[in-house]
Amino acid sequence: MTQATIxxxxxxxxxxxxxxxxxxxxxxxxxxxxxEKAKTIYALIEQNPKNLLLxxxxxxxxxxxxxxxxxxxxxxxxxxxxxxxIVIAKAKSxxxxxxxxxxxxxxxxxxxxxxxxxxxxxxxTATN
Amino acid sequence: MDxxxxxxxxxxxxxLIPAAIWLSIIFQRTKRRGLQVLIFVGSIFSVxxxxxxxxxxxxxxxxxxxxxxxxxxxxxxxxxxxxxxxVGIVEEIVKQFLLRFVDRRYLLIQTxxxxxxxxxxxxxxxxxxxxxxxIYSIYSQFGIQxxxxxxxxxxxxxTCAHMIFSGxxxxxxxxxxxxxxxxxxxxxxxxxxxxxxxxxxxxSISSYEAYKQLIILRGLAxxxxxxxxxxxxxxFNQILLVALFVLASYxxxxxxxxxxxxxxxxxxxxxxxxxxxxxxxxxxxVIELLxxxxxxxxxxxxxxxxxxxLERDPGNKVVMLFKAQAVDKLKGDDIYSKLLKNLFPSxxxxxxxxxxxxxxxxxxxxxxxxxxxxxxxxxxxxxxxPAPTPKPEEKVFKLDI
Numbered sequence: 001m002t003q004a005t006i007x008x009x010x011x012x013x014x015x016x017x018x019x020x021x022x023x024x025x026x027x028x029x030x031x032x033x034x035x036e037k038a039k040t041i042y043a044l045i046e047q048n049p050k051n052l053l054l055x056x057x058x059x060x061x062x063x064x065x066x067x068x069x070x071x072x073x074x075x076x077x078x079x080x081x082x083x084x085x086i087v088i089a090k091a092k093s094x095x096x097x098x099x100x101x102x103x104x105x106x107x108x109x110x111x112x113x114x115x116x117x118x119x120x121x122x123x124x125t126a127t128n
Numbered sequence: 129m130d131x132x133x134x135x136x137x138x139x140x141x142x143x144l145i146p147a148a149i150w151l152s153i154i155f156q157r158t159k160r161r162g163l164q165v166l167i168f169v170g171s172i173f174s175v176x177x178x179x180x181x182x183x184x185x186x187x188x189x190x191x192x193x194x195x196x197x198x199x200x201x202x203x204x205x206x207x208x209x210x211x212x213x214x215v216g217i218v219e220e221i222v223k224q225f226l227l228r229f230v231d232r233r234y235l236l237i238q239t240x241x242x243x244x245x246x247x248x249x250x251x252x253x254x255x256x257x258x259x260x261x262x263i264y265s266i267y268s269q270f271g272i273q274x275x276x277x278x279x280x281x282x283x284x285x286x287t288c289a290h291m292i293f294s295g296x297x298x299x300x301x302x303x304x305x306x307x308x309x310x311x312x313x314x315x316x317x318x319x320x321x322x323x324x325x326x327x328x329x330x331x332s333i334s335s336y337e338a339y340k341q342l343i344i345l346r347g348l349a350x351x352x353x354x355x356x357x358x359x360x361x362x363x364f365n366q367i368l369l370v371a372l373f374v375l376a377s378y379x380x381x382x383x384x385x386x387x388x389x390x391x392x393x394x395x396x397x398x399x400x401x402x403x404x405x406x407x408x409x410x411x412x413x414v415i416e417l418l419x420x421x422x423x424x425x426x427x428x429x430x431x432x433x434x435x436x437x438l439e440r441d442p443g444n445k446v447v448m449l450f451k452a453q454a455v456d457k458l459k460g461d462d463i464y465s466k467l468l469k470n471l472f473p474s475x476x477x478x479x480x481x482x483x484x485x486x487x488x489x490x491x492x493x494x495x496x497x498x499x500x501x502x503x504x505x506x507x508x509x510x511x512x513x514p515a516p517t518p519k520p521e522e523k524v525f526k527l528d529i
Contacts, residue, residue, distance in 0.1 A: 063409075066416035073483060094410050101406070101414050101436045103429070103483050 001032040006040050013053065015124055018084075020053040022114075026060030029068040038071045045078050052084035053121050057114060059090035069102055076108055089117035135264055143259035146283035150252055150291065154245060157385075163236065164249045167227060171253025174222045175261070181218065208363055209356065216293075216355035220348060223247075223254045223294050228301070240302030241390035244381070247298025248291045255290040259283070285374050289358050292377045293351040299384050300347025306394040307340040309445040316419035316446065388459075389452040394445050404441035411441060418450045427454040429483045 004027035011020035021044065029037060045052060054075075064072075076086050088110040091099070099105050111117035151168065155161055185192045193214075201207055227250045230236050237243045259282055267275050303310060314321060321335060328338035354377060361370045384390060404411060414437055421430050434451035438444065 064413065066413050066420050069413070069417055070420060094407060097406060098410050098413050101433060101440065102417060103432055103436065107483065 002030050003027040004029050004033045004037055006037050008040070008044065011053075011055065011118060011121070013122060015051075015053075015122060018051040018053055019048045020055070020121060022055045022057060022118075024057040024060065028063040029061065030063065030065045031067065034065060034068045034071065038068070041071070041075055045075065045082075048084075050082045050084070052079055052082065054079065054084070054086045055114070055117050055121050056086060056088045057090055057117075058088055058092065058095060059114075061095060062092065064095055064098065069098065069104070072099075072104065072108075073102075076104070085121060087111060087117045087121045089114045132264075135267065136260065139260045139263035139267070142263050142279060143256050146259070146287055147252055147256040150287060151249070154248055154252070158242075158245045160242075164246065167230065167246055168249045168253040168256075170226045170230070171223065171250040172257045174226055174250070174254050175257040177222050177225075178218055208360060212356040212359035212363070213352060215359060216352035217348075219254070219290075220293060220297060220351040220355060223251050223290070224297055224301070226250060227298075231305075235395065237302065237305060238393050238395045239391055240299060240306065240387075240394075241385055243302030243305065244295050244298040244385055244390070247294040247301065251291045251294035252287065254294075255287040258290075259287065285370060288378065289355075289370075289374050292374065292381055293354045293358070295381045295384075296354065296377075297347040297351040299381070299390075300343050300350065302390070304340040304343040304347070306445075307336050307343065309394050309449055311336050311339050313419075313446045313449045316415050316450075317422060318419060387452075388455045389449065392445075392448050392452050394448075403443055406437070406440045411437070411444075415446060415450075418447070422450060422454065425457070426483075427458045430454040431458070432483070 004025070007024045007026075009022040009024070011022050013020035023041065023044075041054075044054075079086055086108050088099075088108055090112065091110055096105070096110060099108070099110070109117075109120055111120060147168075151164075154164070158164060185195075189195060197210055201210070224247065227236075227246050231246075237246060262282055263275065263279060266278050311321070311324075321339065324335055324339045324342060327333075327342060328335045331338065333341075358370065358373060361373060406414075414433060418430055418433060418437075421433075431451055431454045434447050434454070437447050438451070441447065
């Protein structure tokens with residue numbers, strides 16, 4: 001099994017009624033581990049069905065397979081339905097390239113630094 | 129009118145009338161008409177091997193396999209079936225021979241639809257020659273009264289049937305010809321192709337070659353079965369069923385011809401090879417996703433992704449196939465598709481909410497793509513600004529269907 005780790009940290013959220021989390025991805029998400037790792041995010045969404053704000057830190061993520069992109073799309077759908085938001089920070093160019101061709105960068109904003117991503121994440125939007 | 133030469137000339141003129149009408153109908157939907165006329169003319173001579181074979185078997189009946197089989201079978205109906213299958217085999221092979229020969233030499237066929245169209249024309253050439261002999265023979269034996277009905281029937285139904293049978297073969301031949309791309313796409317769709325691999329191993333050939341030969345055989349079998357069924361129905365004087373049979377086959381073939389996939393030029397263009405601006409590994413991830421979402425019937429997203437990917441890799445035939453198939457699935461509301469859907473209802477469900485739809489709902493469908501560095505700049509974290517709010521005049525992503 002290829003190595004991949006997902007760690008979740010709290011982000012102090014100034015917006016009332018929201019929960020913000022920093023989710024760090026490290027390693028390679030491929031067929032051997034993606035289903036297992038995806039459960040972590042689904043559990044997080046299940047615990048916070050409304051107004052969940054996620055900052056995905058992709059700095060340590062080297063590879064995403066097609067299934068993980070499918071999961072990312074699904075998480076996006078679930079979160080936005082519940083008034084939440086996803087932003088991505090520090091993704092490598094190969095991953096950004098894939099996300100752009102898939103069309104996910106139209107929906108999920110990507111930022112070069114964690115601070116910018118955090119700032120954008122905690123900005124109030126029409127939905128929260 | 130006893131002079132056989134004059135009678136043959138008159139038969140030729142009579143046979144030419146429906147052939148010209150059918151040819152003009154085919155020409156309405158095709159290009160490269162000069163080549164089609166050449167194939168038509170060449171195919172007229174494809175009746176020669178049939179006559180040579182008949183003559184040979186008359187001279188040497190000991191080689192007549194059909195007669196040998198029939199001698200051991202008492203049931204007349206089974207004998208008819210055997211006869212019609214053997215007629216189907218011979219005629220369908222000779223009808224295709226010239227076309228396949230020319231295509232192998234000069235790469236005549238560039239799309240699946242062209243394969244169908246050239247097959248139609250080749251069959252028309254064969255039917256034209258066959259009609260000459262039928263007209264001659266019926267007039268000589270039964271006179272002008274019998275000729276009229278047979279002439280009309282052969283001109284409309286038999287000629288059309290010949291073209292349709294070959295059209296089906298042409299469809300499969302087209303698929304076989306472009307098997308490299310089609311097998312590649314099947315792989316991304318997660319199809320195991322176990323039987324193809326088994327045949328490949330059995331004959332020590334590649335999966336592509338095994339797939340190609342199997343598809344050609346399938347096409348030939350389809351054409352032969354249709355041909356034999358047509359002849360059998362005629363033998364039992366089931367004219368209404370014959371008409372329905374030809375009509376139904378026509379609709380199916382018409383539907384195949386209307387497919388976007390069939391219009392794709394799948395001939396490899398060396399200039400467009402290896403021109404991708406995306407790293408191979410990354411592109412494979414996206415193509416794998418195309419396979420996944422095609423299976424999940426997310427056709428709108430598949431089309432959008434294909435369009436973006438084709439901007440990066442314009443010569444990728446597999447991506448073109450994914451896009452064309454997704455378009456075909458989405459536009460399956462033409463009259464032929466509706467008819468086929470009514471005849472053969474499927475359990476396909478409506479597709480899920482697509483990314484494109486979400487983007488539209490969010491009002492970001494026109495958002496311009498972010499600046500992504502080229503593959504040679506990879507493996508470094510890059511600075512990317514969030515995309516600005518789109519202006520109305522900015523690029524609109526239109527579905528090119």
